[in-house]
Amino acid sequence: MLEPWDEVVALQKERLLCAEDVQTIRDLCAKQHGTKHVVECTECWTRLLNRMRDRYLNTSTKEWFSGRRAFLQDLDTMFSQARAHELDLGAIEERITDEKKEWYRDRARSLGLHAATKSPTEAVALQRKLNDRTLTTDQLALELRVAFSDGTIRSEEAFNDFIDRLKMAKSPKARNDAYIDIFFQPSHDAAGAARVQKYINMVANGVPIADALNAMFNDRQSAKGDRDQRQELQKQLEELRRAKAAHEMSKAKKDKAQQDKAKVAASSSAQYKLPPCSVCEKDVDPQNFLSCPLCQILAEHYGLRNEPTIFCSQGCQDDGYEAHTRETHECAAGDECTLVADEDVEMNTGDQTMLTLCQECVETLETPSTFCSSRCFNLNFQRHREEVHLPGRQKAGFEVKDENQLVFDDEDKTKYGAKQIEDHIVTLHEAIAQWQQITGATVT
Numbered sequence: 001m002l003e004p005w006d007e008v009v010a011l012q013k014e015r016l017l018c019a020e021d022v023q024t025i026r027d028l029c030a031k032q033h034g035t036k037h038v039v040e041c042t043e044c045w046t047r048l049l050n051r052m053r054d055r056y057l058n059t060s061t062k063e064w065f066s067g068r069r070a071f072l073q074d075l076d077t078m079f080s081q082a083r084a085h086e087l088d089l090g091a092i093e094e095r096i097t098d099e100k101k102e103w104y105r106d107r108a109r110s111l112g113l114h115a116a117t118k119s120p121t122e123a124v125a126l127q128r129k130l131n132d133r134t135l136t137t138d139q140l141a142l143e144l145r146v147a148f149s150d151g152t153i154r155s156e157e158a159f160n161d162f163i164d165r166l167k168m169a170k171s172p173k174a175r176n177d178a179y180i181d182i183f184f185q186p187s188h189d190a191a192g193a194a195r196v197q198k199y200i201n202m203v204a205n206g207v208p209i210a211d212a213l214n215a216m217f218n219d220r221q222s223a224k225g226d227r228d229q230r231q232e233l234q235k236q237l238e239e240l241r242r243a244k245a246a247h248e249m250s251k252a253k254k255d256k257a258q259q260d261k262a263k264v265a266a267s268s269s270a271q272y273k274l275p276p277c278s279v280c281e282k283d284v285d286p287q288n289f290l291s292c293p294l295c296q297i298l299a300e301h302y303g304l305r306n307e308p309t310i311f312c313s314q315g316c317q318d319d320g321y322e323a324h325t326r327e328t329h330e331c332a333a334g335d336e337c338t339l340v341a342d343e344d345v346e347m348n349t350g351d352q353t354m355l356t357l358c359q360e361c362v363e364t365l366e367t368p369s370t371f372c373s374s375r376c377f378n379l380n381f382q383r384h385r386e387e388v389h390l391p392g393r394q395k396a397g398f399e400v401k402d403e404n405q406l407v408f409d410d411e412d413k414t415k416y417g418a419k420q421i422e423d424h425i426v427t428l429h430e431a432i433a434q435w436q437q438i439t440g441a442t443v444t
Contacts (some may be wrong), residue, residue: 011063018055022048039085046083052092053079064103071099105130172206179209277312279320284312292321294329294355294370294428301435304368332358332369332388333380339372355428358384362426365392371425378421 029035029044038044056065056075065071074095081087109130129135165178180186184200186193193200202212274284292309299305309324311317331337356377361369369388371377377384393400405423409415418424426434 014055014059014061014063018051021051025051049079049083056096064100064107068099068103071095101136105133176203176206176209179203183209183213275307275310277316278309278324279311279316282312284310290314290317292324292328293432297428297431297435298362298368301431301438302362302368304362304366329370331372331376332384333371333376336380336383337372338376338379357426357428357431358388359424359426360389361392365389365396367392374421374425374427377425378418381418381421381424382416 025044025048026038029038029041033041033044035041035044038048053075057072059066075092078087078092078095082089082092161182165181166175169175169178180200180203183203184193184196186200196216199212199216202215203209274286274289276282277284277289290311290313292311295305295309299308309328311320331339354373356371356374358367358369358371358377361367365388367388369384371380389400405419406416407419
């Protein structure tokens with residue numbers, strides 16, 4: 001299937017050729033046969049209709065009407081009727097216009113435009129408009145322009161310039177440069193282009209523009225899901241911190257009943273001195289700060305980090321969280337991570353994508369092995385066990401008999417996996433629940 005802009009280029013080219021041929025037939029008919037209108041000449045009228053018919057039924061290029069079998073059958077019948085003077089060209093043109101409007105609706109619905117909206121509310125509203133058949137195509141086109149216009153450039157003018165550049169492009173690089181200019185607009189929004197440099201590089205290196213845009217939309221949807229989960233975990237952690245502080249304070253009071261409340265409070269404050277903000281490096285308000293949930297659990301629950309990663313505000317968390325995650329919490333599967341190796345993996349599938357800790361690593365081997373999902377851990381279990389567990393056990397000087405927890409391949413006994421991957425993991429949610437139970441906190 002051609003891209004929409006290639007369809008436009010092909011349409012303009014074929015339409016121009018057809019119009020030129022039709023005009024030539026008219027001119028020759030008037031000159032050679034002395035007719036005022038080509039319809040008066042049976043020979044030339046037939047030639048003209050056949051040329052117009054070939055435009056749709058015998059075209060060598062793939063265009064918007066390609067594959068619309070019922071429409072093409074109707075046109076074939078209508079051209080036959082026109083040759084017999086039973087139908088005029090106006091009816092044929094009206095049929096073509098109506099069909100093109102239907103194609104426009106179908107194409108708009110199939111492009112996945114809702115994925116490019118800025119919020120779920122906008123996505124629902126856009127999908128409702130795409131399905132509303134009471135809207136004329138002109139109204140629908142206007143709605144789409146409004147939905148996706150950011151005010152930086154005039155969309156129609158930009159698209160026409162884009163089409164002209166594609167027509168003149170003599171190399172793949174020239175086409176890719178045109179894609180980058182129209183879709184990412186680096187000359188109009190340098191800051192915005194910098195945020196999507198990853199996808200600009202993909203297009204520049206020859207990745208099809210549709211694949212690059214799909215990757216961008218999928219990453220955007222994943223980021224929305226990650227942020228929702230992060231906020232949910234953040235709420236839990238904030239309540240757990242308050243509950244833990246209260247629990248420790250109560251314990252300190254019981255252990256040191258002879259000290260007054262001021263000394264207890266001072267001791268507690270010193271014990272829980274927080275590190276500075278990991279983004280701006282300013283001191284944080286002990287009563288109002290944010291943290292990386294995974295760092296918090298690794299530090300407070302498992303003792304595998306000296307201190308949690310702290311953000312003084314929502315703005316600092318938004319600016320620094322993704323970079324911190326990439327640098328600090330890379331999936332333990334490395335290059336074999338399913339998010340890298342499996343292009344079809346879906347990001348929003350509930351428990352399958354929950355951050356997962358290797359239970360043996362965090363509880364026994366004192367190694368913060370984290371996987372992006374239980375599925376990823378399961379697919380990489382053998383490599384992780386042989387590269388991390390077995391050397392770790394040997395270094396610690398203890399032996400673990402876990403063969404009964406493995407299932408071996410029927411054809412190749414050197415390959416195996418976990419019989420029940422659930423026996424080897426602790427999800428981040430489960431780790432938080434364990435921390436809650438140990439501290440005696442109650443989270444509502």
